[in-house]
């Protein structure tokens with residue numbers, strides 16, 4: 001129900017009337033608040049996060065665009081941060097029993113959705129939270145001291161993954177016309193949490209300005225050199241792997257635990273439903289780099305490349 005407006009306060013309704021508006025590719029209204037597109041309910045939740053979310057300095061925030069590698073990073077961060085706790089009893093590891101989304105809750109999608117104000121005192125720190133908000137929006141909450149990990153994925157695979165996600169979610173194959181409408185909307189940046197390039201840029205710049213606070217990771221790099229990237233993650237989170245851990249294969253164990261193959265074959269992820277009511281299995285598909293080649297026409301791929309070149313070409317960010 002996040003596309004709707006049934007959880008919006010009068011104050012937010014007034015705000016919405018003053019915002020630029022457009023429609024998503026399915027015809028639902030989107031509103032641009034400070035450079036980012038939201039559905040009314042999402043905007044309400046984001047405003048509530050900004051007003052009420054007060055993490056502890058030791059808490060960790062994972063930020064991403066939908067389909068950018070959120071599930072993988074949720075599991076990796078959880079596994080890295082809590083590795084000591086389950087060292088002697090790996091068979092009781094929470095990642096074997098719960099979906100990563102239930103271990104690392106979303107702020108605006110779960111905790112602050114539906115006008116809820118959660119009591120964070122019940123969580124022990126470090127708690128890991130997740131968000132799809134862009135960095136400026138996140139900074140309006142009191143999160144400055146928290147370590148923030150961002151995972152970025154190339155626009156073509158992110159888009160194609162989003163297409164499959166929609167199909168799996170609705171258990172139907174949407175037609176080619178819808179694929180093209182979704183593509184056009186993506187190119188215009190008119191989609192929830194979009195434009196893509198503004199989102200990526202906010203965290204890219206943030207990571208350049210404050211390296212100790214914002215870690216910019218790339219999905220493709222984690223696929224390419226998983227050990228290096230997981231060690232980089234642990235260092236950033238101030239829990240680097242010791243020499244003994246490295247020698248005993250702790251990095252590999254974490255990679256194996258969090259691998260798509262392992263997670264997607266667990267009973268909880270095959271047949272379970274996450275707390276936000278989504279079938280757990282829809283978060284796992286191929287997990288490959290370059291699957292866009294099977295779905296985008298050469299012209300579509302070229303258009304995406306040109307957009308990225310135009311929007312991010314002089315940012316220093318290389319895809």
Ligand code: A3P
Nearest residue numbers: 067068069070071072161259260284285286287
């Ligand atoms: P594909 O649709 O390309 O396969 P998100 O977690 O942000 O919703 O992104 C989902 C994408 O990440 C999907 O990509 C999914 O298959 C992939 N993914 C999920 N879990 C993963 C894991 N443990 N390792 C690698 N990729 C994973």
